[in-house]
Amino acid sequence: MSAAARTLALAALLIFIALPLVQTVVLSFTATLPQDGLETGQFTLMNYARIFDTPALVASIGNSFIYVTLNVALCLAAGLPAAYAFSRYRFTGDRHVLFLMLAFRVTPPVVLSLPIFILFANLGLVNTPVGIALVHCVFNLPIAIWILESFISAVPREFDETAFLDGQSLPGFFFSKLIPAIAPGIGVAAFFCFIFSWVEVVFARILTGTGGKPITMAINALFSFRTDIGLVMAMTVFSLLPGVLMIVFVRRHIARGFVIRT
Amino acid sequence: MTPHSNRAWLLLLPAIAIMGLVAVIPLLTVLNYSFHDIFTLESRYWIGLEWYGEIITSQRFWASLARSALFSAVVLTIQVPLGIAVALLLRSTRHPTLYLMALALPLVVPWNMIPGMWLTLVGPQGLVGPSLIAAGFDYKFTALHTWALIVTMDTWHWLGLVVILSYAGLSAIPRPYYQAAEIDGASRAAIFRHIELPKIAGALAIVLLLRFVDSFMIYTEAFRINAGGPQGATTFLSLDLGEDINAYSYGSAAARAMTYFLIVITVVWAFVQVTRRRTP
Numbered sequence: 021m022s023a024a025a026r027t028l029a030l031a032a033l034l035i036f037i038a039l040p041l042v043q044t045v046v047l048s049f050t051a052t053l054p055q056d057g058l059e060t061g062q063f064t065l066m067n068y069a070r071i072f073d074t075p076a077l078v079a080s081i082g083n084s085f086i087y088v089t090l091n092v093a094l095c096l097a098a099g100l101p102a103a104y105a106f107s108r109y110r111f112t113g114d115r116h117v118l119f120l121m122l123a124f125r126v127t128p129p130v131v132l133s134l135p136i137f138i139l140f141a142n143l144g145l146v147n148t149p150v151g152i153a154l155v156h157c158v159f160n161l162p163i164a165i166w167i168l169e170s171f172i173s174a175v176p177r178e179f180d181e182t183a184f185l186d187g188q189s190l191p192g193f194f195f196s197k198l199i200p201a202i203a204p205g206i207g208v209a210a211f212f213c214f215i216f217s218w219v220e221v222v223f224a225r226i227l228t229g230t231g232g233k234p235i236t237m238a239i240n241a242l243f244s245f246r247t248d249i250g251l252v253m254a255m256t257v258f259s260l261l262p263g264v265l266m267i268v269f270v271r272r273h274i275a276r277g278f279v280i281r282t
Numbered sequence: 283m284t285p286h287s288n289r290a291w292l293l294l295l296p297a298i299a300i301m302g303l304v305a306v307i308p309l310l311t312v313l314n315y316s317f318h319d320i321f322t323l324e325s326r327y328w329i330g331l332e333w334y335g336e337i338i339t340s341q342r343f344w345a346s347l348a349r350s351a352l353f354s355a356v357v358l359t360i361q362v363p364l365g366i367a368v369a370l371l372l373r374s375t376r377h378p379t380l381y382l383m384a385l386a387l388p389l390v391v392p393w394n395m396i397p398g399m400w401l402t403l404v405g406p407q408g409l410v411g412p413s414l415i416a417a418g419f420d421y422k423f424t425a426l427h428t429w430a431l432i433v434t435m436d437t438w439h440w441l442g443l444v445v446i447l448s449y450a451g452l453s454a455i456p457r458p459y460y461q462a463a464e465i466d467g468a469s470r471a472a473i474f475r476h477i478e479l480p481k482i483a484g485a486l487a488i489v490l491l492l493r494f495v496d497s498f499m500i501y502t503e504a505f506r507i508n509a510g511g512p513q514g515a516t517t518f519l520s521l522d523l524g525e526d527i528n529a530y531s532y533g534s535a536a537a538r539a540m541t542y543f544l545i546v547i548t549v550v551w552a553f554v555q556v557t558r559r560r561t562p
Contacts, residue, residue: 029371111284
């Protein structure tokens with residue numbers, strides 16, 4: 021491909037990616053309903069100011085952060101020992117467990133949404149960020165296990181054996197040796213868990229009917245017969261910022277691959 | 283040689299406890315419901331396989347299944363080759379990380395916001411809406427246009443995942459491979475077929491699986507664009523299920539959910555068999 025064609029293709033790609041985002045940002049700075057003496061179409065910061073004047077929206081930002089942090093922490097804490105087991109040992113039924121993990125990762129959330137609601141209502145986990153954090157493990161825990169397993173398998177076995185010969189316990193080895201050695205893997209796993217959890221809406225909706233709404237559901241609640249699109253877009257821009265930060269943090273490791281073992 | 287030790291199961295306990303609670307118990311509950319006629323959760327009657335019989339003999343189910351299968355086929359045919367092409371293109375740019383970051387952006391947008399962003403973009407006040415409308419674009423009433431919009435939106439959303447994972451596979455190819463191919467006078471196509479494709483096969487397997495299930499079960503995005511219309515042309519499997527749930531028809535919804543689950547698991551199982559045979 022010639023240099024000119026290549027530049028053209030890349031430019032087209034960037035424009036395609038940017039268009040909806042630019043549209044969103046532009047509208048978030050535009051007055052879309054006639055209010056506060058502003059005419060529609062005028063440039064304004066009011067949409068962003070209104071986010072902070074609306075308690076439900078402010079609360080939703082907190083809820084989103086709580087559930088997503090909790091979910092990532094759960095997936096890493098439960099995923100790391102499991103990934104270590106799959107990477108370092110063979111055991112009876114290991115392939116079946118791996119296939120089961122794959123099966124749950126690909127189970128459509130709508131399939132599970134009804135019993136999850138009933139079960140969580142009985143456990144008192146409805147309308148709290150904790151419920152969402154738990155249920156998002158259905159698809160994120162398998163992802164965390166695959167990614168961490170890839171990274172652990174890249175570490176030679178002698179690394180573990182040396183530590184154990186030095187008399188280190190398994191938990192001690194995890195914290196002082198293994199986690200530092202696979203730090204990029206932890207970052208990549210956290211990144212993928214974060215994005216899949218942050219953007220999910222089926223479980224989030226069914227579990228937060230009346231309270232504990234995350235950002236996604238708080239945005240849904242803004243739609244009415246006279247929707248303030250500017251406010252919706254400002255809130256959407258807001259919901260993108262943590263994801264953008266995550267991308268910046270893991271940018272060097274984003275393209276580090278992982279394989280699903282079955 | 284990997285040692286055999288059943289004590290490794292102990293390391294799986296936390297993961298198994300979580301998955302048991304949020305995945306195994308709910309799945310068994312759905313399975314149980316699917317054999318019942320449910321008026322309220324307290325009064326239900328065992329009816330065996332009746333719901334399943336009703337579903338697989340209904341025209342509506344097969345029509346939705348065909349639409350979902352077609353949608354997955356279209357999405358995979360477009361996104362996978364395009365994603366690989368972009369990944370190959372990025373290999374020859376000076377700042378691939380910047381492009382990868384840009385491509386990752388749509389992945390962090392909440393799913394329920396994506397249709398809104400696209401509808402505004404192609405609406406009468408949007409950045410590209412006026413010229414599209416002038417060209418005769420009408421996603422509300424022309425089925426082909428609704429499809430085009432959903433496929434474009436889905437490609438925007440997920441292209442980054444295909445590119446990122448393919449790029450990762452390509453980066454793992456040692457430079458001497460390319461030099462050897464050059465000395466042998468291998469064509470560009472031969473390099474792709476014999477050097478690059480085998481290296482990205484693992485990543486592609488993940489991409490194919492994830493893109494298949496997510497497109498096959500597309501709900502939020504498709505529903506928001508045109509609520510399954512025009513005239514049911516974009517009523518995919520999950521939209522049917524959503525209707526059952528909204529109508530509080532739990533038994534039938536559960537049987538439908540189990541049917542979808544079985545379809546997805548069969549495809550995934552077949553896929554795993556094929557990939558296992560290829561990589562001994």
